[in-house]
Every structure is written in structure tokens, then in C-alpha cells.
Amino acid sequence: MGSKPVIGTNLCKWTVSYFALAVVWLLLAEILMATGFGFPHDDIGGPDTLVIVHMVCVGWLSTVVCGALIQFVPVLVARPLYAERWTLPALALLTLGLTALLAGFLALGGHFNGPLWLLPAGAGLLIAGFALVVANLGMTLWSARPLPAPARFVAVGLACICVTAAFGGMFALVLSGTDLGAQWPDLLVSGVPIHAIAGLGGWLTFTAMGVSYRLLAMFMLAPDGDAKLGRLAWRAGAAALAVGVVGGVLTLWRATGLNLVLLVAGAAALLSLVAYGRDVLGLYRTRKRRALELNTRMSLLSLGSLAAFPILGAASVATGSLQSHAGALAFLVAFGWLTGLVLANLYKIVPFLTWLETYGPVMGRAPTPRIQDLVAERRASKWFVLFFAGTWVATLMLLLDAALGFRIAIAVVTLATLGLVEELVRARRLADVAEPLRLPAGAAVPRLLVLRN
């Protein structure tokens, strides 16, 4: 058994720095897509598309999820973070690693005459950064055994980022033409599904599912004390990931049977998603808080995208068009589901952290505003509507193979993202808090990119 639970945990200084860097990567990726860089104008597996995919999945989603987890895992398990001093070096390694990796892809695509060792160098730095995050969160979870249900999802997610990073490292060795990489000629063909399943499915989606159990219960005031809650979703999801990853590696070794493995993993994943959907509906029905805030309503919209994914996927399999629709499906998961969910939750987490940082220390000595006083939901809701509408239209355009339509839709998504980023900056600056509550004696305006803890 681990250590004793504590009351209250500290704010992590660098959480908002993770968020800020992540948002910069997201905007960069969106702008590049709107200008026609990468898929669908270029090959889905081409270097330009790899630039976009890694900007979104590593720069945006992984960075933002790491930033949220270093703050939220301690809340989930009521234990302090194992080593806060590791969080800034991890962010630096992730950022440097991604920059080198993207430069490697750009060199591979002939955009500049760079050395190919940029790819393994970038991958090595990224692996080091993820290792630091995984070790930090892993040790925090280890101290809290037996784990509550949401934390068990996170534990599987952490295992999956290790698999994803290991495959990414091997790809980098193959793509850069090293002698070691030359020993695995088929790795890029058969290994990519495992890399993508472990990354998008295990690390990002499974972690987000787990954390959302607690967040949805907290924000909707729904009872989540039932030990069975999330059990089937976790078991089926963990089984799907185990089959996908272990089976995938075995078939890679034996060079046959990948389709069967993917089919079994897909069936288990579907069961996990259905169980998760049932759990979320259950929480929604038993909620005590009838009037939901914008972040929860928008999280539910992103769940709609997640629900659409298996339906579109099954339809593509049935019509034999899975190969040609893979890009649209991946886009729906990365933007409609994950990006939508993350933006919706940032809209709560950033004001929440800002509130604690600014008003926590003066509480009891002076009247303080509510967290809701730091945001202007009506203004933000139009950006969210624009974001989801743009994302769904962009998915449709990919399904219809309409490249120009996709670019226009992405331009709308970019505009909406900019609007939402401005809302987050306004929350950090306390711009929407009315006087006289805005700055009671002893409180100071927060710094934009670093939390005072």
C-alpha cells in the first residue's frame, strides 16, 4: 500500500506554461493546414503530413495533457506530485525534441537541406521528455495504490505513451537511413497502426476518458462513488490496447495476421466506448446540478464526435473505404473529440487555477469573486460553436475529398481557436472580473505564463 492521502495539493507552477506552448503548436498546425500544407493536398504518410500530425498530437495534445496531468493526477489520488522540479525540464525536452523532429520531417520532405540525424535526435529528446513525465506521474500514482478508477485509466495511458514513443524512436531510425533502422524494412508499414493506436487511442483518448469521469462528476455534481463505475470501460479498453499493441508486435514479428488483431482490438475498443457512453449518460442523468456550465456542455459536444467515430468507422469498413477515409477519421478523433474536449476543459481549468492563485491566499479576509466571474460564457460560446461546426464540416470535406472546402473549414476552426485563446488570456488577466471584487487587498494580477504557487 502507498502513503496516506493528503488534504489539498499544491498548484504546479508550470501548468499554464505547458498550456501556452501547446496552444501555440495548435495554432501553427491549424494555420499550416489552412494554407494547404500536408494532407489532403499531400500524401497521408508523407513528410508534410507528418509535420502536421506531430504538431497536433505531440505539440498540442500531448503537451496540454501532460500539463493537465501534473496538476490533476495529484487531485485524483490526493497525493502530492512526486517531483515538481522535473516538470520544467520535461517541457523543455518535449519542445526541443518536437522542434528537431519537425525539422527532420521538413528536411525529409526536401524543404531545406538539413541533416537526417535531426529525426533520431528529436525522437531521443522527446523520449527523454516523456520519460520524465511518465516517471513523475507514475511515482505519484504508485504512492496511492490501490488506485481509484480514473487513475487506472491514466496508468494505462502512461504505459501507452511509452509504447508510442518507443515505436516513434524506431521509425526515426528507419526514416533517417541508419544501419540499425535498415534491419527493420517493414516497420513503417506495419508499425504505424500500433504507433497510432497506442498514441491516439491509449495515451490520449483513454487518459481523457478516465479524467473525464472525475471532471464530469465534479462539474455536474453527479455521484461517482460506485466502485463499478468505469470498470467495464476500463477492462474492455485495456484489453483492446493490450491486444492491439502486444498482438500488433507479434504480427509484426511473424509478418502476418495484423488485420485479425485490429479486428479483435476494434471490437473490444467498441465495447469500451459503449460502456463509457453508458457511464457518461448515467452521470448526466443523476446529476444534481441542472444548469450546466459552458465547459460541461462543450465537453458533451466533443463526446458526440467520439460517438460518431465508431459509426463512421463501421460505415467505412462496410463500404470498403476505410483506407481512403482514414484521414477523415483521424481528424475527427484529433479535433472533434480530443481538441474539442481539451479546449472545453481549458475553459474551466485556466480560470480555476487563476482563481486559486489570485484569490485563494486572501480567502476569509475579503470577499472574493466566483470562478464564473472570471469568464464571459456568452462571448465564448460563439467561438465554441464556430469551432465544432468548422471541425465537423472539415471532417465532411475530407470524407468528400474536397481539399479546398477542408481548408476553408480549417480557417474557421483557426479563427475560433484564436477567439478561445483570447478568452483564456482575458481570464488570466482578470479582465472580466467586475470591481470592487477584482483585486482585494493582498491579491495581485497573475503572470500570464507562470503560476504563482
Place this chain on the structure above:
Amino acid sequence: MTAEDDDLVARIKQALKVVIDPELGHNIVDLGFIYDVSVDDGVAHITMTATTRGCPAASFLKEGVASSACLVPGVEAVDVTMTFEPPWHPSMISPGVKASLGFAELN
């Protein structure tokens, strides 16, 4: 407790209303976070809870309770105990606040 102590307890409870749960946006007394207040020789003993044990807000709430009770004339020292037994439940919220939060029927 004397009538004077009762009066002091009432004043402490009133003072604690300056502390709000930032997420729910209401003071912690009406939200039912304060389980007990007693006074013993000028020392205020307060037993309270929070919605989530590990939440960073929990320690700020505890400190806020101590700070606000300290400001009440007649209180010489404050002793705050945070407990999660029994765990807080929405049924502990006062009826007026429930209505303003748009609450469902509680069972």
C-alpha cells in the same frame, strides 16, 4: 456553552460566510461545508469538509475559514479540523442555495 458562547458561535458562522466555494459560487456555510462550530475559552473549534480531498482549493478553504474566524471579536485562537467523514453530499446545501443553483430534486 454559555449564552455568550452561543452568541459568539453565531457571529463566527456569520463571519465564515465570506469564504466561498469558488466552483459552486456560494458561501461554505450555506453549502453545508461547516459541520460544527464550538467555542471553548475563546478558542473556536471548527469542523469542516470540502467536495474533493485532493483539490488545491481544499487547503485554501481551510486557511480561509481560520482567517475569517480569527477576525471575529472575542475569538482568541482558531482550531480548524478538515474531515471527510461523513463525505459532503449535495443534500447538505441549504434550500435557498439549492434553488439558485438550479438543483434537481435531491434524494
